[in-house]
Amino acid sequence: MEIEALKDLIAGQESDMFAFLEELVNTESGIDQISGVNQVGTIISQWCESIGMTTRTIPHDQAGDLLIAEYKTAENKDQKPIVLSGHMDTVFNADVTKNHHFRLLADKPGFAKGAGLMDMKGGLVIAMYVVKNLIEMGYQKHPLSLIFIPDEETLHRYSDTRQEMIGELQNAALMLNFEPTPTFDEIVVGRQGGMMLNVTVEGVQGHSGMEVEIGRSAVVELAQKVVALEALTDIPVVDGLGIVGTGAHTLEEEADLTSLVPRVALSIQAILDL
Ligand SMILES: [Zn+2]
Numbered sequence: 097m098e099i100e101a102l103k104d105l106i107a108g109q110e111s112d113m114f115a116f117l118e119e120l121v122n123t124e125s126g127i128d129q130i131s132g133v134n135q136v137g138t139i140i141s142q143w144c145e146s147i148g149m150t151t152r153t154i155p156h157d158q159a160g161d162l163l164i165a166e167y168k169t170a171e172n173k174d175q176k177p178i179v180l181s182g183h184m185d186t187v188f189n190a191d192v193t194k195n196h197h198f199r200l201l202a203d204k205p206g207f208a209k210g211a212g213l214m215d216m217k218g219g220l221v222i223a224m225y226v227v228k229n230l231i232e233m234g235y236q237k238h239p240l241s242l243i244f245i246p247d248e249e250t251l252h253r254y255s256d257t258r259q260e261m262i263g264e265l266q267n268a269a270l271m272l273n274f275e276p277t278p279t280f281d282e283i284v285v286g287r288q289g290g291m292m293l294n295v296t297v298e299g300v301q302g303h304s305g306m307e308v309e310i311g312r313s314a315v316v317e318l319a320q321k322v323v324a325l326e327a328l329t330d331i332p333v334v335d336g337l338g339i340v341g342t343g344a345h346t347l348e349e350e351a352d353l354t355s356l357v358p359r360v361a362l363s364i365q366a367i368l369d370l
Pocket of ligand 1: 183216248275
């Protein structure tokens with residue numbers, strides 16, 4: 097199918113995509129919200145079953161459940177699956193949607209704001225509509241899987257998600273992840289990630305009046321460690337090196353919703369061309 101015809105087809109689903117995105121954004125699934133992540137998982141799994149996929153979960157005690165949705169037919173069941181993936185959790189804290197719920201911007205048509213809209217509930221909706229449309233087109237070449245990660249923002253620290261993903265992907269033809277990218281019609285094949293460190297620095301107690309010379313400042317030492325850590329990388333700017341208090345990323349996101357339709361269409365075309 098030509099790309100313009102694909103875009104026309106997907107354009108008819110735009111308002112459904114917006115409504116679904118609104119529901120996902122307004123279902124909080126922040127850093128400490130395991131039940132919220134699982135609630136997002138339930139919404140997604142019901143949707144996946146409604147388009148003919150089968151779903152299963154791998155439960156975790158201290159993180160949300162890993163959700164896998166699969167579609168295969170008698171013709172392609174022995175072929176390697178194409179896997180589309182994304183994460184359901186966000187970096188935000190509980191109650192963020194009180195002020196940062198999903199909303200269309202009246203002064204900027206086509207744009208919306210909301211916590212987790214870009215990273216990455218928008219990407220989840222794109223991946224899901226790619227699969228939905230491929231199924232409806234009768235795509236047969238490969239089985240299709242969607243894998244929804246519960247704990248990307250905490251780097252899978254409290255679960256075995258990393259090993260479970262490796263297990264799920266053993267037989268895959270390829271995996272496409274739907275994180276946001278600065279590029280539009282290209283596939284990003286590598287990028288840097290984050291690392292979390294706990295650095296504890298102890299000072300030496302002194303007294304500002306009587307024994308100032310024996311005191312050593314933990315704050316100064318920590319500042320020097322931050323400079324030394326930053327010097328370990330050759331990336332010119334290290335963004336978001338969190339030192340005290342706040343999370344790694346606490347800005348609300350603004351997204352261009354008019355890009356949803358072409359992104360779904362381009363992704364479908366890329367899979368059809370494989
Ligand atoms: Zn992300």
